[in-house]
Amino acid sequence: MSFDVRIRKHVEGGGRRFDLVVEFRTDARRTVVHGPSGAGKSLTLQAIAGLLRPDEGTILVDGQPVFDSASRVDVPARERRLGYLFQDYALFPHLTVRQNIAFGLTHGWLNPSRRDGGAAVDRWLQAFELERVAQQRPHQLSGGQRQRTALARALVNEPRALLLDEPFSALDPDLRGRMRAELDTLLDRIGIPMLMITHDPEDVERFGDRRIRLTDGQVTTSSV
Numbered sequence: 001m002s003f004d005v006r007i008r009k010h011v012e013g014g015g016r017r018f019d020l021v022v023e024f025r026t027d028a029r030r031t032v033v034h035g036p037s038g039a040g041k042s043l044t045l046q047a048i049a050g051l052l053r054p055d056e057g058t059i060l061v062d063g064q065p066v067f068d069s070a071s072r073v074d075v076p077a078r079e080r081r082l083g084y085l086f087q088d089y090a091l092f093p094h095l096t097v098r099q100n101i102a103f104g105l106t107h108g109w110l111n112p113s114r115r116d117g118g119a120a121v122d123r124w125l126q127a128f129e130l131e132r133v134a135q136q137r138p139h140q141l142s143g144g145q146r147q148r149t150a151l152a153r154a155l156v157n158e159p160r161a162l163l164l165d166e167p168f169s170a171l172d173p174d175l176r177g178r179m180r181a182e183l184d185t186l187l188d189r190i191g192i193p194m195l196m197i198t199h200d201p202e203d204v205e206r207f208g209d210r211r212i213r214l215t216d217g218q219v220t221t222s223s224v
């Protein structure tokens with residue numbers, strides 16, 4: 001599993017301009033892109049996920065282009081087969097755990113008969129010990145159950161890698177420590193490669209088999 005990212009993106013708003021010029025390659029099982037606030041981490045992750053279109057460059061996943069400005073390749077996010085774990089987990093408050101996970105299935109939500117997701121959802125409910133809370137809504141869950149639900153939703157389509165956007169930044173310090181340990185264990189168990197963005201040195205320490213530092217829109221340090 002590898003990511004090969006060579007992109008440029010210019011953004012401006014509110015009278016400010018920002019140039020992202022990022023180049024890196026990684027084939028580590030766990031890669032962390034880190035750096036201070038405003039360094040361009042989110043823009044980079046969104047470009048890899050297919051949520052932001054670079055002005056130019058290439059993004060290869062496992063050697064296959066998901067974006068290539070020269071040959072006009074821009075694979076839609078849904079077809080990149082990358083699971084995305086949002087910063088605050090972005091669970092739907094009015095849906096149950098089961099329905100939130102089923103939402104991750106491609107087209108699952110468009111087809112009412114698949115609203116409950118069937119066997120694929122059962123598998124993740126079981127794997128992450130969520131069966132007992134399958135009919136509950138996010139506000140009725142513990143922090144760990146919420147994280148596992150979001151992770152299950154990101155995994156239910158069997159992505160080739162997971163993209164994690166600052167997964168612990170919204171949590172208080174105590175919960176953050178526990179969620180970090182839990183994610184560490186779960187990632188080991190499911191064995192799926194991941195790329196995480198974070199500004200937290202403890203995430204870098206724990207998940208950074210490969211570390212890429214961004215400062216002001218550019219890679220400033222890259223270590224194995």
Ligand SMILES: Nc1ncnc2c1ncn2[C@@H]1O[C@H](COP(=O)(O)OP(=O)(O)OP(=O)(O)O)[C@@H](O)[C@H]1O
Binds near residue numbers: 013037038039041
């Ligand atoms: N849609 C946008 N329009 C204009 N400017 C943007 C847009 N998105 C991001 N920026 C700017 O680009 C820069 C990089 O933003 P980005 O969100 O990638 O940083 P970050 O490293 O993820 O920061 P943080 O750790 O605070 O989330 C910032 O200066 C931000 O203000």
